[in-house]
Amino acid sequence: MARVFVITGPSGVGKGTLIRRLRAAVPELRLSVSATTRAPRAGEQDGRDYWFLDEETFHRKVEDGEFVEHAEYAGRRYGTLRSELERHLAAGAPVVLEIEVQGAQQIRGTMPEAVQVFVAPPSFDVLRERLAGRGTDDPEVIERRLDVARGELRQQEQFDHLLVNDDLDATTERLVGIVREQLATATAG
Numbered sequence: 001m002a003r004v005f006v007i008t009g010p011s012g013v014g015k016g017t018l019i020r021r022l023r024a025a026v027p028e029l030r031l032s033v034s035a036t037t038r039a040p041r042a043g044e045q046d047g048r049d050y051w052f053l054d055e056e057t058f059h060r061k062v063e064d065g066e067f068v069e070h071a072e073y074a075g076r077r078y079g080t081l082r083s084e085l086e087r088h089l090a091a092g093a094p095v096v097l098e099i100e101v102q103g104a105q106q107i108r109g110t111m112p113e114a115v116q117v118f119v120a121p122p123s124f125d126v127l128r129e130r131l132a133g134r135g136t137d138d139p140e141v142i143e144r145r146l147d148v149a150r151g152e153l154r155q156q157e158q159f160d161h162l163l164v165n166d167d168l169d170a171t172t173e174r175l176v177g178i179v180r181e182q183l184a185t186a187t188a189g
């Protein structure tokens with residue numbers, strides 16, 4: 001029964017944008033707020049955008065088995081807290097995770113019933129433009145993320161669904177369609 005949706009793909013491809021639109025269309029879908037050791041960006045709030053943790057606290061939570069998945073990404077740590085995911089599932093709500101590719105691969109091993117969607121850019125140049133256009137990261141951070149993206153894009157065929165995020169409205173519609181279909185199947189079953 002598909003109650004967990006994983007949205008993965010390279011940084012800057014539009015995962016967060018698509019998930020905001022998805023949640024507006026499917027209001028019962030809840031977002032699992034991840035933990036990270038990276039610094040908050042301007043306007044980001046602890047507990048809403050991320051749980052911002054120092055390295056020591058993140059490490060302790062890893063040791064205590066508090067993450068369902070975690071990964072090092074571009075020099076920072078990111079992870080899905082078991083408590084976040086279980087809180088939503090216990091309330092009977094479907095949950096969406098926005099995570100990078102190593103974490104998505106871990107979820108495949110531990111939660112094979114989760115529906116995994118890989119979001120790809122129309123081209124590498126477009127990905128670069130989106131990361132730069134977002135205006136949240138320094139040029140060297142953008143280059144590091146693009147380096148990671150090359151490896152991530154090589155894994156795109158391994159996921160249940162592949163969405164090329166070209167036209168935002170069209171991609172949103174396809175994502176909403178995937179989620180609604182899975183939820184309808186789960187309800188019927």
Ligand SMILES: Nc1ncnc2c1ncn2[C@@H]1O[C@H](COP(=O)(O)OP(=O)(O)OP(=O)(O)O)[C@@H](O)[C@H]1O
Pocket residue numbers: 009010011012013014015016017018130131133134165166167168169171
């Ligand atoms: N289909 C699209 N066409 C044009 N611009 C887009 C499209 N989708 C997203 N964007 C823009 O691309 C930028 C990056 O999007 P977003 O922050 O959602 O990416 P992300 O995959 O969530 O990144 P990260 O993994 O770093 O959180 C944003 O400025 C967003 O408005």
Ligand SMILES: Nc1nc2c(ncn2[C@@H]2O[C@H](COP(=O)(O)O)[C@@H](O)[C@H]2O)c(=O)[nH]1
Pocket residue numbers: 009010011015034035038069070071073078079080081098099100101102103104
């Ligand atoms: N494996 C995980 N990856 C995560 C998680 N939360 C976010 N992310 C991904 O990290 C990168 C960078 O994010 P940014 O906010 O610094 O731009 C991006 O691909 C996110 O999707 C998580 O819990 N686990």
